Amino acid sequence: MTQYISRAITVAGRSSLSYFNRGFHISLTNMAIQVGDKLPSVDLYENTPSNKVNIAEIAAGKKIIIFGVPGAFTPGCSKTHLPGYIEKAEELKSKGIEEIICVSVNDAFVMSAWGKDKQADGKVRMLADTNAVFARSLDVAIDLPVLGGIRSKRFSMVVDNGIVKEVNIEPDNTGLSCSLADRINV
Numbered sequence: 001m002t003q004y005i006s007r008a009i010t011v012a013g014r015s016s017l018s019y020f021n022r023g024f025h026i027s028l029t030n031m032a033i034q035v036g037d038k039l040p041s042v043d044l045y046e047n048t049p050s051n052k053v054n055i056a057e058i059a060a061g062k063k064i065i066i067f068g069v070p071g072a073f074t075p076g077c078s079k080t081h082l083p084g085y086i087e088k089a090e091e092l093k094s095k096g097i098e099e100i101i102c103v104s105v106n107d108a109f110v111m112s113a114w115g116k117d118k119q120a121d122g123k124v125r126m127l128a129d130t131n132a133v134f135a136r137s138l139d140v141a142i143d144l145p146v147l148g149g150i151r152s153k154r155f156s157m158v159v160d161n162g163i164v165k166e167v168n169i170e171p172d173n174t175g176l177s178c179s180l181a182d183r184i185n186v
């Protein structure tokens with residue numbers, strides 16, 4: 001057993017027990033972010049790697065929607081998920097949503113290009129979670145080798161002044177059902 005090192009860590013207020021063995025990592029966490037949890041303070045990137053923004057600071061004093069996707073320019077994300085929020089942006093904002101934010105484990109340049117391609121400007125803010133720090137802090141990180149490794153499960157949430165009021169994580173992690181724009185309650 002001396003080959004195993006174990007330690008308890010805390011992510012977004014929940015403890016996690018992790019086992020490390022020669023680079024192999026298994027995490028046993030209590031559960032993903034839930035209604036009533038405080039949004040973690042994590043830096044994301046907008047447009048370029050030098051433009052760092054903190055998601056908790058963005059959420060402070062506002063009612064926002066954050067939705068996460070497995071990858072920019074992927075079929076479900078590009079054909080359904082992001083376009084749904086772009087199309088419903090005006091309607092959602094008329095109901096008190098101040099910002100709609102799309103987060104993906106991609107680099108800032110890719111997220112910016114994807115936003116331009118989908119004409120998201122002024123409707124959906126495109127933020128890059130370059131090292132999956134945000135996805136891990138919400139406990140929605142998933143290993144998707146077909147997309148190059150660690151990505152985000154597909155999810156949506158309503159956050160009011162930094163507190164999660166609604167969270168929808170796709171039951172199969174990547175499907176298109178409960179996290180879509182027409183299913184979110186604001």
